Amino acid sequence: MSLKTSIDLKKLPRHIAIIMDGNGRWAKEKGLIRALGHESGTTSVRTTVEACVELGVGNLTLFAFSTENWNRPKLEVKTLMQLLITSLRKEMNTMQKNSVQLKAIGNINHLPEKVQKELLHVIEATKENTKMILTLALSYGSRDEIVNATRQICDKVKNNIISIEKIDDELINQHLYTRNLPDVDLLIRTSGEKRISNFMLWQIAYAELYFTEVFWPDFKNENLYEAIINYQKRERRFGKTTDQLK
Numbered sequence: 001m002s003l004k005t006s007i008d009l010k011k012l013p014r015h016i017a018i019i020m021d022g023n024g025r026w027a028k029e030k031g032l033i034r035a036l037g038h039e040s041g042t043t044s045v046r047t048t049v050e051a052c053v054e055l056g057v058g059n060l061t062l063f064a065f066s067t068e069n070w071n072r073p074k075l076e077v078k079t080l081m082q083l084l085i086t087s088l089r090k091e092m093n094t095m096q097k098n099s100v101q102l103k104a105i106g107n108i109n110h111l112p113e114k115v116q117k118e119l120l121h122v123i124e125a126t127k128e129n130t131k132m133i134l135t136l137a138l139s140y141g142s143r144d145e146i147v148n149a150t151r152q153i154c155d156k157v158k159n160n161i162i163s164i165e166k167i168d169d170e171l172i173n174q175h176l177y178t179r180n181l182p183d184v185d186l187l188i189r190t191s192g193e194k195r196i197s198n199f200m201l202w203q204i205a206y207a208e209l210y211f212t213e214v215f216w217p218d219f220k221n222e223n224l225y226e227a228i229i230n231y232q233k234r235e236r237r238f239g240k241t242t243d244q245l246k
Contacts, residue, residue: 002222003226006225006229007232009056011232016060016186017184017186017187018060018062018187019187019196020063021190022192025037025215026040047221049095049100049132051224059132061105061137061184064137067107067141081111084138085115085118088119088122089118092122095134096126099132100126100129100134101128101130102122103180103181105145111138119138140199143198143201145177149172152175183204186228187199187200187209189209191216206238212226
């Protein structure tokens with residue numbers, strides 16, 4: 001029996017975020033160059049997106065390239081940027097077929113011009129799609145995001161657009177890259193690493209964290225189903241007691 005049949009479709013996480021880790025180590029274990037690990041990881045992206053759409057998950061965010069990743073060897077960064085262009089072109093039909101709307105968060109202006117152009121093209125082409133929002137975190141760092149939001153708010157206070165008393169959770173939310181997305185319910189990280197790596201620190205405040213030893217290129221539908229089933233078995237209290245929830 002497939003794990004899929006054990007999922008309660010009425011209790012799906014509204015927003016799943018994934019730190020896609022382990023491409024390089026997957027390639028190294030097989031005696032391959034790192035680039036082939038990243039390339040193989042694109043298959044897992046496609047299958048995960050399609051599986052989430054089929055289940056009815058409304059939002060999926062993938063950590064594709066961090067602000068810290070710019071410090072990797074120049075050849076690897078160049079390869080990743082080219083792979084991003086290729087993947088966007090290749091997967092646009094898949095997104096259209098599955099009615100997936102593409103969004104991007106991060107310091108997009110830091111991306112190469114060709115990447116920006118392709119990214120904006122797919123975002124524009126899929127903007128009317130309604131089944132799921134797929135968000136790519138590119139040149140993204142959560143601390144950078146929060147600093148940027150703080151600067152915007154300070155500027156508005158300085159110019160008497162808002163008062164200090166108006167600053168609350170909702171106002172900060174409105175100035176984050178993810179302003180139009182719900183908070184993350186389930187955060188998945190592959191490859192066995194157990195850390196957040198500066199990813200959506202504000203948005204995962206009450207997320208359920210799920211770590212798997214599976215490298216990202218080996219992450220299949222069954223692995224996604226396992227994560228969701230594990231999530232559905234947890235009691236989400238949001239600061240309340242079990243008795244209060246009852």
